[in-house]
Amino acid sequence: MEIKQINKVLGSLGLKDAKCVGNTFKWSKKGGLAGAKKVVKTIENAKRVGFSVAVSETHASPGGSMVVTSTTLTKDDITVTTRCAYGNTADANDFAVYVRFSSIEL
Secondary structure: OOHHHHHHHHHHHOOOOOEEEOOEEEEEEEOOOHHHHHHHHHHHHHHHOOOEEEEEEEEEOOOOOOEEEEEEEEEOOEEEEEEEEEOOOHHHOEEEEEEEEOOOOO
16 A cells, blocks of 8 residues: 555544554544544544444443443454543543554555
């Protein structure tokens, strides 16, 4: 996959600000609640451009101090994984989106 195609995919997901690490692009935000909106919008955008949900899970820590939701969507050789972690306070919240290209040529 060429960089132009990668940029097109990231743009369609609303993730032009994602950082590249190997064959994966990552967007993340720590603290607050605004990151949840970006995650929800990314999932909506992914579905709109043809991604389908492969896995959706919610887990809680035994003491209930952390709840984590994750969704994985796939299309062709691209995997989008979202993660929302909610803690006892807004400062403990953590949000991330990973876009992995299995065949990447930079």
